[in-house]
Amino acid sequence: MGARPEDYARSSPLNSFLHVEDFNGPADLAAHLKRLDADDAAYNAHFRWKGTGEFVNTHFLCRLCALLQDDRARSGNGRFTPKHRWSRMSGLKGFTF
Structure with missing residues (x-):
């Protein structure tokens, strides 16, 4: 599972x-x-x-690739919709959606 x-x-x-x-x-x-x-x-x-202050580096490009391949991140027209998937990032400096 x-x-x-x-x-x-x-x-x-x-x-x-x-x-x-x-x-x-x-x-x-x-x-x-x-x-x-x-x-x-x-x-x-x-x-x-x-x-512990420990974190695991999950490499941005690996996360991006996984998001691009995730069918749930696509809108009904088959296009990737970053605003839908990454809305939690909207408060980060340099990111505007």
Whole structure:
């Protein structure tokens, strides 16, 4: 379901995600989430990466290529619509849409 765990590992800080393939099924995943809910130390360990200042460089051109190939980013006429996909970037300096 979704991308492979190794794909997430390449683009995410260590221990920053849970992947369904790491569990024996939905019940096992649910049990793990319940354990995290009951154990504050284990829960907080999943967010420890936020305080590291670490980030993963995902290379702008790789993201651009992925967006261009994503059918959901296209309007009904088959054209790429950056305003639709990149509207969250409109507040960045140098970007106007």
